[in-house]
Amino acid sequence: MPKLPFICANWKMYKTVGEAVQYVAAFRGLVRDLDGVEIVLAPAFTALHAAAEAARGSNIGIAAQDLHWEREGAYTGEVSGAMAREAGASYAIIGHSERRTLFADTDATVNRKIAAAFAAGLGPIACIGETLDQRERQETFDVLDRQIKLGFDGLTGDQIGRMVIAYEPVWAIGTGQNATPAQAAAAHGHIRRRLRQWFGEEAAGRCRIIYGGSVKPDNIRDLASQPDVDGALVGGASLDVRSFLEIVKAAAGGGAAI
Numbered sequence: 689m690p691k692l693p694f695i696c697a698n699w700k701m702y703k704t705v706g707e708a709v710q711y712v713a714a715f716r717g718l719v720r721d722l723d724g725v726e727i728v729l730a731p732a733f734t735a736l737h738a739a740a741e742a743a744r745g746s747n748i749g750i751a752a753q754d755l756h757w758e759r760e761g762a763y764t765g766e767v768s769g770a771m772a773r774e775a776g777a778s779y780a781i782i783g784h785s786e787r788r789t790l791f792a793d794t795d796a797t798v799n800r801k802i803a804a805a806f807a808a809g810l811g812p813i814a815c816i817g818e819t820l821d822q823r824e825r826q827e828t829f830d831v832l833d834r835q836i837k838l839g840f841d842g843l844t845g846d847q848i849g850r851m852v853i854a855y856e857p858v859w860a861i862g863t864g865q866n867a868t869p870a871q872a873a874a875a876h877g878h879i880r881r882r883l884r885q886w887f888g889e890e891a892a893g894r895c896r897i898i899y900g901g902s903v904k905p906d907n908i909r910d911l912a913s914q915p916d917v918d919g920a921l922v923g924g925a926s927l928d929v930r931s932f933l934e935i936v937k938a939a940a941g942g943g944a945a946i
């Protein structure tokens with residue numbers, strides 16, 4: 689089934705409210721006529737609402753970078769899915785490797801956060817991927833299996849079909865060393881096979897599996913043209929309007945597997 693390529697900018701801990709609004713104001717006119725791609729920006733929580741307002745009426749969606757699994761409560765410093773939704777997000781990135789490594793996210797918390805995202809009406813963008821050590825020990829597929837099994841436990845086939853899964857090999861994030869198109873294709877093919885096995889043909893067919901890790905204007909075409917690569921999650925190269933625009937245009941031009 690044809691899938692609309694999904695390109696998401698993960699701004700991480702960059703951009704103030706003013707910078708985010710300025711970016712969206714410049715970007716929205718440049719992508720106005722692009723309809724072969726779904727475009728999403730993930731600002732920091734502080735800029736979520738302002739970015740969503742600046743994007744209102746455009747073809748740009750907004751994602752939170754994380755959420756807490758409870759709707760509200762005594763959780764100092766946390767933001768719930770309902771809060772992110774109300775601020776203007778329609779997606780939430782969950783289980784990014786930086787959160788797993790630096791902020792103690794686990795497959796179990798990822799599982800709760802995905803359920804909370806659905807409950808809040810947010811589309812989860814769930815991140816999985818192996819470290820360099822794990823890859824060198826030939827454990828990549830085992831790691832992915834564990835992250836899928838535990839992280840997506842209890843989800844229905846319908847939910848899997850509505851999810852975006854980001855395959856982000858940890859060794860490729862922020863290093864300038866992207867996975868080769870063949871490495872990405874192998875990992876994405878494996879993820880798709882497991883989804884088919886564990887959640888059914890329709891869920892696997894509908895779920896968009898996107899690649900993240902040193903995506904740039906000069907490698908997006910090769911990566912996105914691989915079978916089972918349905919788009920990209922872009923860090924560093926999304927911070928600049930021009931370079932992100934090039935990436936989005938390349939994906940809209942039929943680079944992604946459809």
Ligand code: 13P
Pocket residue numbers: 698784856860861862863864900901902903921922923924925
């Ligand atoms: P870079 O594109 O900077 O490698 O970051 C990838 C990433 O972590 C996106 O979530």
